Amino acid sequence: MQFGMHGSLEQHGFARNTVWTIDKDPPPFPTVSSNKAFIDLMLKPSEDDPKSWPHRFEFRIRIALGPGGDLMLTSRIRNTNTDGKPFTFTFAYNNYFYLTDISEVRIEGLETLDYLDNLKDRDRVTEQGDAITFESEVDKVYLKTPTKIAILDHERKRTYVLRKDGLPDAVVWNPWDKRAKAIVDLGDEEYKHMLMVGAACVEKPITLKPGEEWKGRQELSAVPSSYCSGQLDPHKALRLG
Incomplete structure (x- = not known):
């Protein structure tokens, strides 16, 4: 996840490098059926936060796992400043998919769209x-x-489906061979078996006034079917709740 890609903040923000706590009193989230396991986490400002982010906030996330293995992430960010100041941020989920062979993989749903390179x-x-x-x-x-x-993933005959709400953009990344060698926690050949595709809000940053809240959702599922003309088998595709 990325939170706050502005000014002197590190590229992927600070939310991923801080300690979250279990949210014992979460606000109402979309209904979670009894056959889903979930946990609510919260991130609040601390003295260890970078001085470049002088704002108060509450960042809540619900992580839910369905019986078929589908993963739902629901994020909420609220401006809790008491000085009347708004703040602006960008956001992304970083999903790393394990693939058989990157040269035999394709993405559908992004063709003919504009992108930032x-x-x-x-x-x-x-x-x-x-x-x-x-x-x-x-x-x-x-x-x-x-x-x-x-x-x-053609060789595995598997389709990963990413569904999202409140996140208009999508990040796609693979370092390929030369850059992979410079990444300490990635083997020289492991780029062949990975791809990052994440729901995001980057082009138009989100601005929240004190008391305002933003919400974004993402669901990931895997189905043993092909993706044809933008339509999955309706009996196998999972829907946002």
Whole structure:
């Protein structure tokens, strides 16, 4: 997750590097059926927060796991400043998918969309082709994306489905061979078996006034079916609750 990509904050924000606590008194979340396991976590400001983020906030997240293995993440961020000041932030879930072979993978749902190319100083480009495939390093932020994106692993005959709400963008990243060698916690050949695709809000940062709250949701599921013309088998596809 990314929280606050502004000013001197580190690239992926500070929320991922801080200690969360169990939220014992969460506000009402979307209904979770009795056959789902879930946990509520909370992040609040502490003395260890960077001086570059001089705001008070409450960041709540519910992590729910369904019986079929579908994973639902619901995030809420509230401005709790008492000085009347708003704050602005960007947000992303970083989902790393384990794949058989990156050269045999494609993404559907992002074709013909505009994206920001982080390898070219965030140049805005329009995607070409019928689907997204991979043959070199990729670091893109796709804009105004649909609520459903599919990652197809042809060799495994598995489709990962990402559904989202409140997160208009999508980040796609694979370091490929040269950059993978410079990443200490990634093996030189492991780029062949991974892909990061995450729901995000990057192009238009979110601004909250004191007392205001933002909410974003993401659901991940895997189905043993192919993704064709933007429609999954309705009996196998999982819906946002």
